[in-house]
Amino acid sequence: MDSLQVTNSAGDSASAGVARPKKRASLSRDYFAELRGSKKGMTGALILAFMVLVAITAPVIAPHDASSQSVYAQYAPPLFAGGTMDHILGADNLGRDILSRTIYGTQISLSIAFIVIFIAVSVGAVLGAIAGYVGGIVDTVIMRIADFQLSFPFILLALVFMAILGPGYWSLVIALTVAIWANYARLVRGEALKIRELEFVQAAKAIGVSRARIIWGHILPNALPALIVLGTLDIAWVIITEAALSFLGLGIQPPTPSWGVMLNDARGYLYESAWMTIFPGIALFMTCIGVNLLGDWLRDTFDPKMAKL
């Protein structure tokens, strides 16, 4: 019964940790508890959750069709400036409901942001991990492409894509993805260079784990916190840039209700009908603030060393 003795002596040191009889709380639940304790993080998360909810339920909550015009409602002021319940936030130069258009604009902004970040993070992270872990010529090729990418003026790049593919939702997604994947590749490459020297990678090699599995199963999970932080903060960049490109006519095309398109439409009526500018502007501002607050909190939580930067 030798092994029993071993068992007991080891059990003493660790038995305190086994007191909880039920299945232990998952890490994600721990993070959620921490999020609730942070004003900054919670505010950001609530704003973003609200925006996502608005985007999903847009067809239900929008009082009007986003592009239905009405001669009678042209330049209708919002409720608080003497308007009617029919157009709570007023109407634009073509009599389209501002509230409905802003609500549908949320769909465009958020869907583009999430799709772009998802593709850019996935592609960038995998390429960066391969570059950092494999090294040599593979590293050189991938990182020179990334450098080339980062040195290319973004507006010019967007113009090129619009010229080739024609302006529209998916061309915008492609242009934005191409514009930022290299950030993640660089980030993850740096992490991979650091992680591959750690003992557990050597230990994984020592049990015969293949290179692909080490990259996928050991390097990427360890680079994930940094990726989540950067990816979240970049959502705001994508939303603003999408609006800017759409404002310039390089992105979403009228009459699709992107916030950028709405702002462009409102340009000529800033003095007479300021509500055309104000409401999409507020929506844009709030979304980005929400994302940034959440991103800041994530950075503080995942990487306290970066908090002071």
Place this chain on the structure above:
Amino acid sequence: MNEVILDIQNLETNFVTKKGIVRAVDGVDLQVRRGETLGLVGESGCGKTVLGLSIMGLVDSPGRITGGKILFKGEDLVSKSSEEMRQLRGDRISMIFQDPTVTLNPVLRVSQQLEEVFRYHRGMKGKEARQKSLELLSLVGIPQPEERIDRYPFEFSGGMQQRVVIAIAVALNPELLLADEPTTALDVTVQAQIIKVLKDLKQQKDSAIILITHDMGVVAELCETVAVTYAGNIIEQGDLETILERPSHPYTVGLIQSIPKMEEHGKARLTAIPGTLADPTEIPPGCKFHPRCSRAEEVCKKTRPVLREVSPGHKVACHLD
């Protein structure tokens, strides 16, 4: 006597650095038999770990195996492709590392890291791999494995982590197990537990074990044979009793005299070997140990001694008798 399963012949592993070529392993000959536990001892920086990594095929650039053979059951590991070596590692040859707190991946659950071995080498899935992992955890003396298996490594104490590391290493009953200072990073009471685990494993499986350590106490607990390394060479080899009781190489003598002894507490000062390990880029001619050797003679400065058998099973690389 059991069959020889590992036969290292004149192995050389070099590192190319800016200061010159470092001969970390400089012509090592070593045999290990099935079921045998060999202690590989020597001070820090004398090439013990590099020898271990050479056997595993894990020497990273700028290091390279430049000569010799590693015959594992007759097959030369040096000439195997990296893919063949990968399939061998973890399955037939395995390794335990020094510091368990950095050997386990901090972001993966213990279960994932244990099941990895079964998945990659045996193609097991889900429940089967999990069942095997639970059995392993019990084998290395982790109580309530069902409770603990889904935890993260940071929720384990150092000793528990090392048990997990050992469990992973012995999962597939490797024929050869390398343990690189498996107790060095642990405190003394936990060391004793880990030695116990290794001892139990020795009885249950007939893997050959190479225990790399500088702790003579651990060697005395676990090993049947001992090989003493100095600056990339094996300078003395023999069974445990011979090396501990009747060492003949002056370095081994010094090494054993530098162990504190309980019965002489307070009375005798510890004897240290004078000097430090030679700069690996400027290895002295002749016997590498002669600048530190109190008994060095003229011949030691000129010719490098070779390992020769002085009595059955006892080999020494020294000009003196």
